[in-house]
Amino acid sequence: MQLIITDNGDKLTGTIIGRLDTVNSEQFNNDMQPLMNAADRHIELECSQMEYISSSGLRLFLTLRKQVAAKGGKLVIRNINESISEVFSITGFFNLFEIV
Amino acid sequence: MKEITPPDKSIIKHSFASRLSLYILGVCALTFMVAASIFQVTAQRIVKQEASRHAQSELSNVVGIIDDLLLQVQTTTSNMEWAVQKKLDSPDELIEINCQIIRNNKHIIGSSIALRPDYYPEKGKMFAPYAFRKEDGSIERKNLGTADYDYHSQPWYTEAEESGEARWSDPYFDRGGADDIIATYSYPIKDASGKMIAVLTADISLKELADKVLDIHPYPNAYCFMLDCKGHYVVHHKRARILYQDIQTATNYMADRNIEKLIEGMLNQQSGMEKIMDGDKPCYVFYTPINTSGWPVALVCPKEEVYAVIDELTLTIVSVFVLGGLFLLVMCRWIIHRISSPLKQFSKAATQVAHGQLDATLPEIKSEDELAYFRNTFEYMQHSLREHINELELTTSIKNRMEGELQVARRIQMGMIPKVFPPYPERAQLDLYAHLQPAREVGGDLYDFFIINNKLYLIVGDVSGKGVPASLVMAITCRLIRLIAAQTDSPAQMAKALNDSISEDNNTNMFVTMFIGVLNLENGEFRYCNAGHNPPVLALPDSEARFHEVKPNIPIGVMCGFDFTEQSMQLPNHGTLFLYTDGVNEAENKSAELFGNKRMLSVVRRHSCEPVKAIVEHMMNEVNQFAGDAAQSDDITMLCLRYHQAGNDKKAAKPPQTLTIYNDMAQMVQLPDFIEGYCSRLPIPGSLTLSLNLAIEEAMVNCVQYAYAKDEVGEISLSIQWDNEGHELTFELRDKGAPFDPTAAPDPDTTLSAEERPIGGLGILLVRKLMDTVSYSRQSGQNVLTMRKKIYAHTTT
Numbered sequence: 001m002q003l004i005i006t007d008n009g010d011k012l013t014g015t016i017i018g019r020l021d022t023v024n025s026e027q028f029n030n031d032m033q034p035l036m037n038a039a040d041r042h043i044e045l046e047c048s049q050m051e052y053i054s055s056s057g058l059r060l061f062l063t064l065r066k067q068v069a070a071k072g073g074k075l076v077i078r079n080i081n082e083s084i085s086e087v088f089s090i091t092g093f094f095n096l097f098e099i100v
Numbered sequence: 101m102k103e104i105t106p107p108d109k110s111i112i113k114h115s116f117a118s119r120l121s122l123y124i125l126g127v128c129a130l131t132f133m134v135a136a137s138i139f140q141v142t143a144q145r146i147v148k149q150e151a152s153r154h155a156q157s158e159l160s161n162v163v164g165i166i167d168d169l170l171l172q173v174q175t176t177t178s179n180m181e182w183a184v185q186k187k188l189d190s191p192d193e194l195i196e197i198n199c200q201i202i203r204n205n206k207h208i209i210g211s212s213i214a215l216r217p218d219y220y221p222e223k224g225k226m227f228a229p230y231a232f233r234k235e236d237g238s239i240e241r242k243n244l245g246t247a248d249y250d251y252h253s254q255p256w257y258t259e260a261e262e263s264g265e266a267r268w269s270d271p272y273f274d275r276g277g278a279d280d281i282i283a284t285y286s287y288p289i290k291d292a293s294g295k296m297i298a299v300l301t302a303d304i305s306l307k308e309l310a311d312k313v314l315d316i317h318p319y320p321n322a323y324c325f326m327l328d329c330k331g332h333y334v335v336h337h338k339r340a341r342i343l344y345q346d347i348q349t350a351t352n353y354m355a356d357r358n359i360e361k362l363i364e365g366m367l368n369q370q371s372g373m374e375k376i377m378d379g380d381k382p383c384y385v386f387y388t389p390i391n392t393s394g395w396p397v398a399l400v401c402p403k404e405e406v407y408a409v410i411d412e413l414t415l416t417i418v419s420v421f422v423l424g425g426l427f428l429l430v431m432c433r434w435i436i437h438r439i440s441s442p443l444k445q446f447s448k449a450a451t452q453v454a455h456g457q458l459d460a461t462l463p464e465i466k467s468e469d470e471l472a473y474f475r476n477t478f479e480y481m482q483h484s485l486r487e488h489i490n491e492l493e494l495t496t497s498i499k500n501r502m503e504g505e506l507q508v509a510r511r512i513q514m515g516m517i518p519k520v521f522p523p524y525p526e527r528a529q530l531d532l533y534a535h536l537q538p539a540r541e542v543g544g545d546l547y548d549f550f551i552i553n554n555k556l557y558l559i560v561g562d563v564s565g566k567g568v569p570a571s572l573v574m575a576i577t578c579r580l581i582r583l584i585a586a587q588t589d590s591p592a593q594m595a596k597a598l599n600d601s602i603s604e605d606n607n608t609n610m611f612v613t614m615f616i617g618v619l620n621l622e623n624g625e626f627r628y629c630n631a632g633h634n635p636p637v638l639a640l641p642d643s644e645a646r647f648h649e650v651k652p653n654i655p656i657g658v659m660c661g662f663d664f665t666e667q668s669m670q671l672p673n674h675g676t677l678f679l680y681t682d683g684v685n686e687a688e689n690k691s692a693e694l695f696g697n698k699r700m701l702s703v704v705r706r707h708s709c710e711p712v713k714a715i716v717e718h719m720m721n722e723v724n725q726f727a728g729d730a731a732q733s734d735d736i737t738m739l740c741l742r743y744h745q746a747g748n749d750k751k752a753a754k755p756p757q758t759l760t761i762y763n764d765m766a767q768m769v770q771l772p773d774f775i776e777g778y779c780s781r782l783p784i785p786g787s788l789t790l791s792l793n794l795a796i797e798e799a800m801v802n803c804v805q806y807a808y809a810k811d812e813v814g815e816i817s818l819s820i821q822w823d824n825e826g827h828e829l830t831f832e833l834r835d836k837g838a839p840f841d842p843t844a845a846p847d848p849d850t851t852l853s854a855e856e857r858p859i860g861g862l863g864i865l866l867v868r869k870l871m872d873t874v875s876y877s878r879q880s881g882q883n884v885l886t887m888r889k890k891i892y893a894h895t896t897t
């Protein structure tokens with residue numbers, strides 16, 4: 001699992017590569033702290049290369065979502081694949097996130 | 101269907117009869133008006149001519165009479181000249197001549213011989229013996245020349261003296277003799293030297309002439325008058341005018357230029373006619389002079405009286421027309437009503453026919469006209485309708501019978517193909533489903549399958565053509581195949597035997613394309629022969645579906661003695677074999693587009709992990725959806741087989757595998773490899789493996805975190821078992837921690853907003869949703885969580 005954060009001024013983009021499962025969720029939690037700190041900005045999670053997400057991953061997404069809501073930023077999730085889309089739909093995450 | 105109601109009679113606002121009558125009347129009126137105008141113009145011209153001719157003739161008639169009278173007077177007078185000459189020497193006898201003149205002409209009322217002054221010195225200056233007729237007819241004599249009557253200054257004397265010619269005086273009131281309006285004819289008597297010595301006169305009473313003139317009455321209010329040469333009235337029905345008024349004065353009030361022309365013409369002794377306005381009344385005035393005396397006579401005719409005859413005529417004609425028109429209208433209506441009344445009866449009959457009463461009575465038509473023709477046509481229509489309906493009833497009954505027979509045939513045909521599915525529930529290695537849908541009641545497609553000596557025979561065929569003929573060939577083929585299969589297990593031999601049998605006496609040149617396959621259920625060897633049929637589709641789970649290349653050979657029934665080539669292959673484990681007829685890939689929609697191989701392959705691929713029944717049903721749905729409203733043009737047949745090498749394949753007989761870890765999160769990294777490793781040898785698509793992985797991970801993480809106390813070390817084991825016959829994966833998760841039933845917790849509310857959502861609780865939800873069944877039990881001090889997933893029934897939740 002890799003999280004690459006790029007800042008192009010307008011927005012922060014976090015590109016997630018690989019599996020976001022329970023084991024590496026701790027690492028993801030650490031990696032995404034810059035995003036948590038910038039929760040007042042426009043943040044995009046680019047998920048086209050994310051293969052897998054477990055509930056621990058979902059929890060971290062939700063944590064970020066809450067932070068962003070609290071600080072008045074914006075969170076957009078992009079390009080989730082079919083199986084992750086299914087997980088989102090089971091857990092009702094489609095209602096919580098702006099997913100494009 | 102739109103309801104059709106009988107026509108409403110109230111739409112007839114203007115009946116045929118009244119309309120036609122109005123048209124006829126209109127044309128008549130127009131014609132009459134044109135004729136009347138022409139008549140009026142012509143009549144006016146003719147009447148005017150006639151009136152003019154009539155008036156002029158009356159006028160010249162009276163003028164002629166007067167002229168005649170005057171001429172007689174002239175002649176009587178002039179004839180006495182010699183007597184005067186002879187008696188000049190005896191003055192006292194001259195009076196006798198006068199008497200003689202009066203006696204000679206009854207019109208002459210008085211006569212004198214007025215001698216020039218002092219002709220007879222003994223008689224004085226004036227000597228004019230004068231005889232005149234008294235009212236009693238006796239003749240009286242007297243001398244004209246008296247102290248108060250100087251005849252030498254009278255116009256009758258002076259004019260004769262001056263001109264030296266005999267002439268008529270203008271009428272005047274005679275005071276000297278007759279005491280009446282008279283006119284005098286003066287005849288000068290001359291001596292040998294030509295010197296006038298006396299004037300011989302004859303007087304006539306104007307009264308006589310006036311009677312003749314006033315007697316002219318060609319029209320009720322027409323009147324005649326006469327002038328003297330200077331324009332004074334001498335005869336007029338208004339007596340006051342006579343001698344006291346001249347025509348110029350009398351007509352001064354008329355501002356009409358024609359009056360001047362009239363007066364000028366009359367005074368110049370011309371004849372003619374003028375149209376003048378007498379006040380507001382137009383009049384025609386005809387005039388002509390009396391030749392002998394030059395007195396103009398005029399006849400005044402009011403125009404309205406002249407034309408009265410035309411008005412009368414016009415009134416008569418208009419009355420006749422109006423009465424005639426009314427009569428025509430009544431007659432037209434009556435006749436047209438009489439003629440068109442059968443139409444109403446026809447209309448009634450047509451309504452009856454429309455209601456199914458085909459023998460509706462028609463009106464009797466005695467004439468030989470269009471109506472009679474119409475009646476014949478109508479009758480013919482009724483007759484034809486009856487015949488057609490009878491024919492239709494017959495046809496319908498035949499059709500119903502045939503349809504009934506066809507339904508029976510359909511049941512028989514469908515009874516010839518196996519239709520119980522699954523056909524071999526006891527054989528776990530076989531998943532087989534087939535479907536046949538004829539385009540009509542019966543069809544020419546066929547499929548069959550049966551097991552002889554642990555070999556599965558598969559046949560899919562398509563008889564050329566459709567309907568009953570194809571179905572008969574199909575029936576024969578089905579029966580023959582079974583007979584032949586009892587003798588050989590070689591598809592090529594079967595094809596050959598079938599071909600030879602069918603080709604023989606194949607008068608109708610029908611043929612059958614067919615795929616014959618024989619699967620050895622012991623080793624999965626699949627031998628097949630393709631007799632001109634579509635190539636089968638072969639698909640592996642989660643992989644592309646493709647056509648399996650086959651040798652085409654020729655269709656059954658085309659050529660007797662043909663040697664068919666046989667092929668063989670190893671049927672891939674869990675592979676799907678899809679056999680079909682061209683009714684599938686050549687199904688057409690309304691735009692005549694074909695369903696096509698691409699769509700067919702795509703359907704097989706997308707559903708290659710589902711039971712074969714689902715593949716066939718999905719295919720049928722997609723074909724139906726694609727065809728839409730287009731009628732099914734060809735029989736559709738599909739046969740789908742999946743073969744699992746149960747018992748023979750070591751991989752397939754997968755023993756349960758177990759992964760055991762400690763309650764350390766880091767050990768969870770082994771999970772993905774363990775699950776993928778197990779599932780990769782099963783017919784499971786990759787995406788399903790991922791979701792299974794997720795469910796197991798969630799369940800296992802739960803154990804790692806909560807099964808044991810934090811400082812305690814304990815084992816957690818996961819075992820996977822594949823049930824090949826049930827197509828089911830069973831996961832069992834065991835730990836030796838405190839009893840805990842994760843399934844007891846309620847699912848989190850997934851409809852809450854981000855702010856309200858708790859961070860945890862998603863794990864067990866995912867487990868439940870991704871697995872088919874999740875159950876907890878406590879077995880010999882262990883928590884056991886059992887999760888099951890059917891692989892073919894549901895690849896997605």
